[in-house]
Amino acid sequence: MDVEELRALLSDLEKLHSHFESRFSQLYGEKSVEELESVLRELHGFSSRKLELVSSLYRELAKFGGKLEELSKELYRNEHQMKFRIEEVLSLLGNDDFSERARLKASFDRLVQFHRLYDYAVRKSLGELSGEVEGLAFLGENHKKVPVGILEEIHRTRHIEEKLDKLVRFIYRLYVHPSDAYRVEWALLEWHAKGLLWVEARNVEKLSGVRDAEEILEGLALIGVVEKKMRGGEGVYRHRAYG
Numbered sequence: 001m002d003v004e005e006l007r008a009l010l011s012d013l014e015k016l017h018s019h020f021e022s023r024f025s026q027l028y029g030e031k032s033v034e035e036l037e038s039v040l041r042e043l044h045g046f047s048s049r050k051l052e053l054v055s056s057l058y059r060e061l062a063k064f065g066g067k068l069e070e071l072s073k074e075l076y077r078n079e080h081q082m083k084f085r086i087e088e089v090l091s092l093l094g095n096d097d098f099s100e101r102a103r104l105k106a107s108f109d110r111l112v113q114f115h116r117l118y119d120y121a122v123r124k125s126l127g128e129l130s131g132e133v134e135g136l137a138f139l140g141e142n143h144k145k146v147p148v149g150i151l152e153e154i155h156r157t158r159h160i161e162e163k164l165d166k167l168v169r170f171i172y173r174l175y176v177h178p179s180d181a182y183r184v185e186w187a188l189l190e191w192h193a194k195g196l197l198w199v200e201a202r203n204v205e206k207l208s209g210v211r212d213a214e215e216i217l218e219g220l221a222l223i224g225v226v227e228k229k230m231r232g233g234e235g236v237y238r239h240r241a242y243g
Contacts, residue, residue, distance in 0.1 A: 003133060027112075041090070051080060067132055121169075201235065217237050
């Protein structure tokens with residue numbers, strides 16, 4: 001894809017997201033099961049289309065690496081999560097069993113809670129990606145080197161933004177599911193006790209049962225509870241209390 005195609009793709013995503021958000025607001029308030037299902041199925045259609053576009057975007061931008069790859073990967077993760085949560089609620093609709101109704105309520109609450117951060121995260125990613133794509137256009141049209149001082153300042157600002165975004169996610173998780181941080185910390189220590197000094201996020205997630213455990217590990221690393229280093233292009237973690 002050239003820059004114009006990337007711009008068009010981002011524009012389509014922004015429009016779809018606006019339609020999605022407008023429709024999502026209709027989930028609130030009293031509704032029959034049939035009305036709820038109608039809204040959710042329409043949202044699922046939007047979500048599926050967005051995920052297709054984001055997948056295409058990620059495949060293109062991953063070639064550049066760095067910020068472009070990170071932003072598009074984060075966007076894909078959020079869209080995948082939203083689609084999964086909508087499908088989870090849809091799968092529980094229409095069952096009159098008491099336990100299933102309780103599961104439906106819990107699933108719907110998780111969807112609403114996730115959405116509180118989702119809209120902000122998606123709009124932020126799309127805005128930053130638009131800026132990065134414009135930067136590609138600039139570099140394509142101007143062969144002069146950007147001054148080193150400016151590049152360093154840009155990298156420094158981006159690094160701070162990344163840390164702030166991770167911290168916001170961590171605080172949100174503490175607010176919504178405070179026990180998740182404890183379970184992730186416990187799982188990390190359990191792996192240490194089994195003889196694994198540096199642990200990958202997916203291993204912590206598997207043992208703790210906490211979805212997206214990496215978000216919590218990143219937050220714990222920012223506040224100094226765990227250490228992080230890169231190994232083979234992937235982050236690995238160690239609890240500071242260990243050893």
